[in-house]
Amino acid sequence: MSNAFNLQQKRPKTMLWLLGLSVLLMMFSALAMAADQDPKVTWQKIEAGALVVDVRTPGEFAQGHLPNAINIPYEQINTEFANKQIAKDRSVVVYCRSGNRSGIANQMLVSEGYTNVYNGGGYQMLMSKQH
Structure with a gap:
């Protein structure tokens, strides 16, 4: 008992x-x-040649995006990176509207072994902090 x-x-x-x-x-x-989402660091990485990936929907991308960005919706990030044979150590900046989807994309890429991915945060914030 x-x-x-x-x-x-x-x-x-x-x-x-x-x-x-x-x-x-x-x-x-x-x-x-x-984590990440520092506009100054984001722009430094972009200026240094990072691959810029907008992980929003194609419709959002069509309404405006960062210069030289490619559009890969976050749900497709791992598949598309594999299809495009993007090197695992390539410098990559991901961004979206607010930083949430890019945070998910960042984690997805890291889980696949990508070692140099940065969550750039939100599009509007980045555009307002562009130098």
């Missing part, structure tokens, strides 16, 4: 601990996806 009682006492503490851990992991994941 005492073992069952001890398990019942420990279960709420374990559940709270797991919930707290889950919240922390989600926060770190969101921070990782929002």
Whole structure:
């Protein structure tokens, strides 16, 4: 009887601990996806010859995009990079409307072994900070 009682006492503490851990992991994941996004660094990378990839929809891309950008919607990023045989160490800047989709694309590329990918953030922000 005492073992069952001890398990019942420990279960709420374990559940709270797991919930707290889950919240922390989600926060770190969101921070990782929002990482980078410094317009100054983005423009330096672009000026140094980085491949510029707009990961928005073709319709958004048609309404305006960064100079020399190519359009690869974020859902297709890994497939298209493989099809285009883009080197895993190539300097790449990804951007979208707000930085969220480019954060996802960034993580997708890193998970495939790309080592020099930068989340440039949002299009409007980059255009307003262009030098």
